Amino acid sequence: MQEQSFIHHPSAVPVKMVVSDSQFPLPTIQVAASTGVYIHTASSYPLNSCVEVEINVQSPAFFAKGYICSCEPVADGIGYQTGVVFDCPETAFAVRMIEQVCHIEQYRQQVCSTEGRELSIDCAAAEWITHHAASFPELHTI
Template sequence: MRRFLRHSSNLPVELRLRRHLPSASQRLDNISLGGAACHSNHPLPQGTPVVLHIPVLGEQIACHGQVAWCAQQSESYLLGVTFSEQTPELRAHMVEQVCNLEHYRRHRELQAGQALPLELVAKEWREQRLAIFSPSRP
């Protein structure tokens, strides 16, 4: 039985080897409080330290971790990343933001009756969040 509930997602992510430039954009497969799985064009050995960053969240939300497993798929790899070093609150915040953005994307696509560009939806979502949390001006 899994320790943490997984949340499906298809957001673009950057999986950075620590102290290196970001890798090419990958796609998130799922995320939980304990870690994430993402698709990659390249395998990484178990134990490789990485930083998982989700650019469309519009913040510098990133989680340090290490590769827990790597499974070859037809033309790519699925990497399991175990989060480390962050407090449970920071990991929960990252998972919550991914879930909220995915929920908003589904809502907007239902309204529009078609798939919408993720960058457009993410920009709307960030702007709405800023408006909600901005201090009122007289």
């Protein structure tokens, strides 16, 4: 799998993920060509299952449907690195945008704890964009 093409969801931002009650038709997942989001989860998820992802970085929460493409135990043995891919270009674009918001929020929290600076979300966004936006991965559908 192309590690650089996956966005690592920041652990400082809450995310919920559940296997969908109604499984949608499964697309063919080309793992080597896929891009998506890695989410640290407490439990493992069945490969190729359809999941509903809820990200609570703003109100209202963001929801998306995706598919599990990988689920590997993390090195410290606490949880799993779970790969989620998306089959709709609009969903992939929206996920990339909300993940940027998540990374900006993590940056804001990190600056507060390490530098003692209280940044507004707008100031944090401006700083984060200057330093990190150019290297933020694109998301492509499966």
